[in-house]
Amino acid sequence: MSSQPLAIEAIKLSVGYGVHTVVRNIDMRAASGDLVALIGTNGSGKSTLLKTLAGMLSPIRGNVNVLAAAPGELPRRVAYLPQHPVSSHTLPLRARDIVGMGRYARLGLFRRPTTADHEAVARAMQRTGAEEFQELPLRELSGGQQQRTHLAQVLAREADVLLLDEPTAGLDVAGKLAVAEIIAQERARGTTVVVATHDLQEAEQASSVMLLAQRVVAFGPPKVALRDEYLRECFGFTQPH
Amino acid sequence: MTRLALLEPIWQPYADNEFLRDALAASVLVSLICAIAGTYVVLRGLSFIGDALAHGVIPGIAVSLLLGVPGFIGAIVGAGIMMWGVSSITSRTRLSSDTAVGLLFVGMLSLGVIITSRSATFVGDITRILFGELLGVNKADLAWQVVVLLAVAAIALVGHRPFVLMSLDDGLARTSGFSVKWFHGAMLVMVALAIVGSFQLVGTLLVLGLLIAPAASGALVARRVSSMMGVAALCGVAASYVGLLISYHFDVSAGASVVFTAVYIFIMVAVLTIPKRQRGHHELPHQHEHRH
Amino acid sequence: MADGSCNPITVRVSRFMAVASIVALVVLGASCSSNDASPANETTLSANNNAASTTVAPVADLPDVVVTYSVLAALVSDLVKGVADVITLIPDGQDPHTFEPSAKDIATLNDAALVVANGLGLEVGIDGALANAAESGTEVFFVADHVTLIDLVDVNDHAHHGHAHPGADSGHANDHEHSKDPHVWLSPESMREALPALAKAAGDALGEDLSSAAARLDADLREVDAELSATFSEFENCELVTGHNELGYFAQQYGCEVIAAILPSASTSAEESAGAVEFVIDVVRTHGTDVIFPSLGSSMAVAKRVAETTGARIVEVNTHYLDGVTTYVDFIESLGNTIAAGLRG
Numbered sequence: 001m002s003s004q005p006l007a008i009e010a011i012k013l014s015v016g017y018g019v020h021t022v023v024r025n026i027d028m029r030a031a032s033g034d035l036v037a038l039i040g041t042n043g044s045g046k047s048t049l050l051k052t053l054a055g056m057l058s059p060i061r062g063n064v065n066v067l068a069a070a071p072g073e074l075p076r077r078v079a080y081l082p083q084h085p086v087s088s089h090t091l092p093l094r095a096r097d098i099v100g101m102g103r104y105a106r107l108g109l110f111r112r113p114t115t116a117d118h119e120a121v122a123r124a125m126q127r128t129g130a131e132e133f134q135e136l137p138l139r140e141l142s143g144g145q146q147q148r149t150h151l152a153q154v155l156a157r158e159a160d161v162l163l164l165d166e167p168t169a170g171l172d173v174a175g176k177l178a179v180a181e182i183i184a185q186e187r188a189r190g191t192t193v194v195v196a197t198h199d200l201q202e203a204e205q206a207s208s209v210m211l212l213a214q215r216v217v218a219f220g221p222p223k224v225a226l227r228d229e230y231l232r233e234c235f236g237f238t239q240p241h
Numbered sequence: 242m243t244r245l246a247l248l249e250p251i252w253q254p255y256a257d258n259e260f261l262r263d264a265l266a267a268s269v270l271v272s273l274i275c276a277i278a279g280t281y282v283v284l285r286g287l288s289f290i291g292d293a294l295a296h297g298v299i300p301g302i303a304v305s306l307l308l309g310v311p312g313f314i315g316a317i318v319g320a321g322i323m324m325w326g327v328s329s330i331t332s333r334t335r336l337s338s339d340t341a342v343g344l345l346f347v348g349m350l351s352l353g354v355i356i357t358s359r360s361a362t363f364v365g366d367i368t369r370i371l372f373g374e375l376l377g378v379n380k381a382d383l384a385w386q387v388v389v390l391l392a393v394a395a396i397a398l399v400g401h402r403p404f405v406l407m408s409l410d411d412g413l414a415r416t417s418g419f420s421v422k423w424f425h426g427a428m429l430v431m432v433a434l435a436i437v438g439s440f441q442l443v444g445t446l447l448v449l450g451l452l453i454a455p456a457a458s459g460a461l462v463a464r465r466v467s468s469m470m471g472v473a474a475l476c477g478v479a480a481s482y483v484g485l486l487i488s489y490h491f492d493v494s495a496g497a498s499v500v501f502t503a504v505y506i507f508i509m510v511a512v513l514t515i516p517k518r519q520r521g522h523h524e525l526p527h528q529h530e531h532r533h
Numbered sequence: 534m535a536d537g538s539c540n541p542i543t544v545r546v547s548r549f550m551a552v553a554s555i556v557a558l559v560v561l562g563a564s565c566s567s568n569d570a571s572p573a574n575e576t577t578l579s580a581n582n583n584a585a586s587t588t589v590a591p592v593a594d595l596p597d598v599v600v601t602y603s604v605l606a607a608l609v610s611d612l613v614k615g616v617a618d619v620i621t622l623i624p625d626g627q628d629p630h631t632f633e634p635s636a637k638d639i640a641t642l643n644d645a646a647l648v649v650a651n652g653l654g655l656e657v658g659i660d661g662a663l664a665n666a667a668e669s670g671t672e673v674f675f676v677a678d679h680v681t682l683i684d685l686v687d688v689n690d691h692a693h694h695g696h697a698h699p700g701a702d703s704g705h706a707n708d709h710e711h712s713k714d715p716h717v718w719l720s721p722e723s724m725r726e727a728l729p730a731l732a733k734a735a736g737d738a739l740g741e742d743l744s745s746a747a748a749r750l751d752a753d754l755r756e757v758d759a760e761l762s763a764t765f766s767e768f769e770n771c772e773l774v775t776g777h778n779e780l781g782y783f784a785q786q787y788g789c790e791v792i793a794a795i796l797p798s799a800s801t802s803a804e805e806s807a808g809a810v811e812f813v814i815d816v817v818r819t820h821g822t823d824v825i826f827p828s829l830g831s832s833m834a835v836a837k838r839v840a841e842t843t844g845a846r847i848v849e850v851n852t853h854y855l856d857g858v859t860t861y862v863d864f865i866e867s868l869g870n871t872i873a874a875g876l877r878g
Contacts, residue, residue: 054416075418082412091284091408094464098409104402105417137464153413258811260838368631369832372804377834379841444804485807492689492808 005068007032007161007192008053013062015045015052021060022048026216030194030208032160033187037203037222038196040212040234046196047083049212050163053194054080066161075105079159081150083166083196095141095149096134099125102156124156127182143170151179155186162186162193168202180205200226254489260376265485267378268499270386271439271451272477277397278435279456280470281428284408288453289339290327290429293346295436295449297323299353302370302445307356312370313437320433323349324426373444373496375485382441389438396431400424405466443496450500451477454507461507461514476506596646596739601656602629603854604718605676608861609649611750612732616741617646622659625854628830633658642666647738649731652677653715674734679727682713683781689797689812719852720782721758721865725751757862761787761869768876774813774822774845776831779852787869792816795839796831805835817843824875826850848875 008030016022023045030036038046051057052064055072067074079102091098102124103117125131128148133141141149147170154162162183168176180202183193195202203209209225211217211234218225255261282291301319302312323345330341397404403424406414411421432452439448459472484499598617600606603625610619620641623632629651634642639662642648650656650663652675667673717723732747765771771789773780777796784791793816797809817825817839824846827836830853840847850871851864858864 051412054412056412056415072416075416078416080412080416082410092460092464092469093284093405093466097465101402101406101409101413101417104406104419107402108418109399109402135464254807254811258807258814260810260814260842261807263838264807368628368804368830374805374832374834376805376807376810377832377836377838379834379838489807489811492806494804495807496804498806 006030006065007034008036008064008066008194010053010064011062013052013064014060015048015057016060017048017057023212023215024061026062026210028210028219030192032190032192034192034207035183035187035205036192036194037206037209038194038212039198039200039203039209040196041198043214044212044234045214046212047165050080050165050194050196054078054163056080076157077159078161078163079105079154079157080163081154081165081167083169091138094135094137095130095145095152096121096125098138098149099130099134099152099156102153105157120158121152121156124152127155127185128152129178144172144175147171148175151182155182160191162191164193164195166196166198168197168199176202200231250490251486254486261485261489263378263380263383264375264495265481266383267386267442268375268481268485269478270383270390271442272455272481273474274386274390274393274435274438275452276455276459276470276473276477277393278431279452280459280466280473281397281400281404281408282432282452283456283460284466284469285404285428286408287428287432288449290342291432291436291452292449293327293342294320294323294429294433295440295445295452296353297346297349298433298436298440299370299445300349300356302440303353303356313441316437316440317433319349320429320437324429324433328426369444370440371444371446372494373440373442373447375442375495375499378442386438389434393431393434393438396427396434400427400431401466404428443500447496447500450504451480454500454503455480458507458510461510476503476510480506597641597644598647598649598735598739599642599645600649601651601659604861604864605649605651607855607859607864608718608724608750609731609735611753611860612728612743612746613735613739614746616743617735617739620645623656625856626829627854629656629853630830631658632656634662638662639665643669643671645671647671647735648673649735650675651715651717653682653713653717655715672734672738674731676724676727676731677713677715677717679730680717680723681726682717683785685712685714685778685781687797688775688778688791688794689809714778714781716779716852717782718861719780719865719868720786721754721761721862722786723782724861725754725758728754753862757866758786760866764869764873765789768873771876772820772822773872774817774825776827776829776836779828780826783868783872792820792822794831795825795827795835805832810835810839813839814842817845823878824848826872826875828852829854846875846878848872 006029008028010026010028013026013028014021014024015026026049028036038049040046048057052059053066053071055066055070055078059071064071066078071078100113100117100121103113103120107113107117122131125134128151130145130148130152133145136145138146138149147167151164151167154164168179171179176199183195184205186193195206197203203226204222206222208220209222210219211225211230213234217233218227218230255265279291282288298316298319301315301317301322303315305312305315305318326345327341330336330344334341403414403417403419403421406417406419407421407424407428411425414424415421435452436445436448439451443451455473455476456469458476459469463469463472480499480503484502485495487493487502488495488498595616595618597620598609598613599620599622600609601621602623603621606619606621613619622634622638622641623629638659642659642662643666645666648663648666648671650659650673654660655677656663663673717727728747728751732743735741736743765787768789771784771787772792773784773789775791775794778791778794778798780789780791783789793813795809795813796803796805816822822843822845825836825840826848827833828850833849836847839845848871850868852868855864858867
């Protein structure tokens with residue numbers, strides 16, 4: 001157990017939309033450098049929990065702190081990557097401008113970008129391989145390229161907490177490996193990462209795994225949480241041995 | 242000398258007629274206003290709301306004329322009611338915003354028709370509301386339009402970053418620290434201003450054309466917001482100049498000619514950029530997605 | 534993006550919606566009640582709502598004569614006073630060119646003993662309803678059927694006036710059929726022409742002898758016609774610039790010429806063209822006209838622009854509604870005097 005304050009702490013947290021609760025009684029802890037994998041089918045509450053941690057949904061009950069503040073209070077330090085960002089197929093904006101938008105949280109409404117900002121953008125594009133198509137408009141990119149652009153945008157924010165909703169969607173095996181590598185790099189820097197995913201192999205690399213099925217089926221280190229009986233509850237099947 | 246004479250039909254009507262020059266000035270101002278507001282509308286996919294606002298202001302205008310008050314005040318109130326209505330329906334029910342917009346749009350429009358059809362004190366000006374009075378513009382109108390242009394530009398200056406983030410995803414804007422509620426509202430206000438500032442010229446039926454067509458042309462050829470706006474402004478100005486010339490030479494309705502030209506320009510741009518876009522798609526399967 | 538709603542906001546919103554809908558209903562009510570197409574009252578409403586109504590005390594079983602617009606209704610009232618209730622379909626102040634009937638209007642049409650309409654596409658929105666009423670046995674009388682009609686000319690036709698105007702094909706002249714000008718009520722002589730047929734139709738439909746009422750009306754029309762002829766004889770050159778192309782019959786009767794119209798069509802559901810505006814300015818300048826007569830249905834803003842550019846005055850005329858007068862004679866007299874006063878300066 002680290003003696004540092006917890007990056008993410010949730011106590012008896014219920015999340016949902018308005019009056020409709022999706023998951024009750026979540027207890028979660030994550031320290032700096034941890035990777036928490038949220039596993040579950042669609043509709044299980046993964047995205048709802050992520051959005052609550054990001055500050056987009058109000059908690060229905062219970063307590064949650066991100067970096068010792070209420071969710072959404074620290075946009076400079078907490079970055080969120082949504083599932084399937086919406087208008088990618090029609091936007092004429094270039095990939096590198098999209099990545100550049102990741103710096104807006106720090107720049108606010110009016111401040112001009114500095115060299116430091118441009119360098120952060122360049123680094124982020126390099127890490128996801130987005131630099132090779134940076135001049136292309138978003139709508140001319142394939143699904144995988146768009147995903148890498150959005151990931152680069154999140155990385156450009158240089159946040160301390162990353163909340164990623166299915167970051168490997170649309171990527172092939174090499175792409176998924178690249179993302180795993182990026183997550184490892186972030187963790188090494190002390191970033192706390194929470195990932196919603198379908199991929200059980202990704203979950204095995206995590207510090208803790210939470211299985212969701214509109215309730216918390218299990219939460220703990222992968223060896224514990226990914227046991228057959230929990231997987232069965234979650235998915236109706238188990239991992240091949 | 243004869244070559245110049247051939248070009249005369251292109252500039253002489255403007256040189257000879259002050260009312261035409263003023264109409265051009267007003268139309269250019271409207272084009273600038275709509276280039277700014279329209280760019281964000283197209284980026285964010287708000288065209289339907291733009292359309293709804295354009296028609297939803299009709300009852301507001303009708304009521305204010307009934308009360309003897311200038312039409313644009315009623316338009317502002319009507320726009321405000323529409324926007325408030327949309328946001329309360331979407332936040333209180335499970336309906337999506339385009340359902341809410343559609344409902345309110347039709348509701349306000351039919352209310353407008355009811356009011357104007359039955360009132361004896363409403364002295365038959367519905368045609369003016371629908372089609373505008375581009376050729377009746379005077380210097381005071383131009384001054385108001387400059388005010389609207391400054392207001393729209395101010396909103397765009399302040400809201401640019403959140404607007405652009407919201408055209409990707411509202412969640413991105415929110416988690417970057419911008420209040421989606423406020424900036425969405427600001428965008429609607431900007432659109433409403435553009436409509437209120439333009440409807441007296443081209444009428445509520447057509448104002449959407451000026452809002453969307455030039456910006457859509459910009460979206461086809463530009464890759465940055467600033468160049469999108471520039472192209473939109475250019476298309477709008479061109480549509481104004483050519484449209485008024487058409488109205489002059491062919492003796493046809495002025496406002497409709499301008500809007501038709503704007504849409505025509507868009508169609509030309511779309512046709513001319515097709516090969517380029519298809520080319521882009523064909524190349525992709527050959528690109529490598531793997532990082533080594 | 535849904536965020537958790539707070540109850541206080543929900544309550545506030547629903548209260549506001551309730552208030553807003555009440556306000557909306559009040560406004561609707563006000564606008565509806567200011568329209569008086571109610572049966573059993575022959576009324577006319579001015580734009581300022583100073584109802585100067587000559588009411589016939591409603592008697593329970595007087596038959597209804599439905600007339601489409603107010604000016605015509607005033608004429609018909611003089612004819613059938615005392616033996617029928619006259620109901621005006623198009624609210625005074627509404628543009629007959631763009632009026633659409635409601636379900637109630639159609640019922641009123643079907644229940645009438647007699648329907649009097651202008652015809653020739655003036656009340657284009659009611660044409661269908663009128664045809665249906667006729668088919669189901671209601672007697673429908675079209676005034677335009679009993680009047681010597683004049684052709685609808687393009688008053689901005691330039692070969693005619695010798696003005697160069699780009700876009701005009703000066704060779705077209707009279708080699709095709711023209712449609713007819715529907716504004717027949719703007720000449721008392723035309724109304725006199727239709728009167729015998731109207732009196733007969735009304736007499737038959739109502740089962741009454743209207744010959745004395747018709748004779749009186751005929752005399753009144755003759756008188757006002759003579760008056761106006763005298764007034765206009767003082768003008769050597771009576772040239773009229775109008776809003777839309779409406780004063781054809783008036784001009785013909787009193788020796789005037791309509792030299793230009795801002796909206797050269799006979800209908801008002803159109804928008805001005807730059808070519809037409811330039812033509813009007815040109816004509817006003819070359820003819821030395823110093824007055825323009827716009828009316829309901831064309832853009833006042835455009836008329837003002839033309840006036841500013843040429844230095845002409847604007848004198849607004851009421852050609853399609855009564856605006857405070859109650860009889861047809863008063864209406865046409867007032868119109869004539871307004872135009873004459875405008876011409877005199």
